[in-house]
Amino acid sequence: ILNVEQSPQSLHVQEGDSTNFTCSFPSSNFYALHWYRWETAKSPEALFVMTLNGDEKKKGRISATLNTKEGYSYLYIKGSQPEDSATYLCASHNAGNNRKLIWGLGTSLAVNP
């Protein structure tokens, strides 16, 4: 694939549910995979920057895994809270002179109290 694809496009869950999203990216010339959270009326905030195949990173209730050989990353949220409601964006850096970021369209998460 040449683009970064995210699924699902949107998701509605109940408070306390655990959820996960997928990011698919070009596996050739891979350099780094970024996850960002973008809350309404705020600026996007970095969650993780991952580079190593098989890497797993965790920040509180949020974790992410990376498979660079097959070109996918999963983002997991354990015990979703209303404050987790946001758009989750992933972006892939390809190797090259300027390592251009390719962005997905995001997964919009709504957590109902």
Next chain:
Amino acid sequence: EAGVAQSPRYKIIEKRQSVAFWCNPISGHATLYWYQQILGQGPKLLIQFQNNGVVDDSQLPKDRFSAERLKGVDSTLKIQPAKLEDSAVYLCASSLESAGELFFGEGSRLTVL
């Protein structure tokens, strides 16, 4: 540490008018990005600076958009003349290096009537 500063936060203009956005990145960050984010789409890179040099402006509509980063610090993005389809959030981001984590400003929301 001060974050990325952008102004103005909101701007409403009529088509064919001009507008300018300003960005002050995090001190010491060599790489500066301007993104256009239209509702429902992922961020689109308009231009990427490394210090005061342009490394990628392939998606900048150069007939109406211009950007500069004098002295490798602050940057301005100008649109002249604006079209209806330029209505979007213009995000400025900076990073320590070209492949590193991006730090975003709060964005400048442009409405073209």
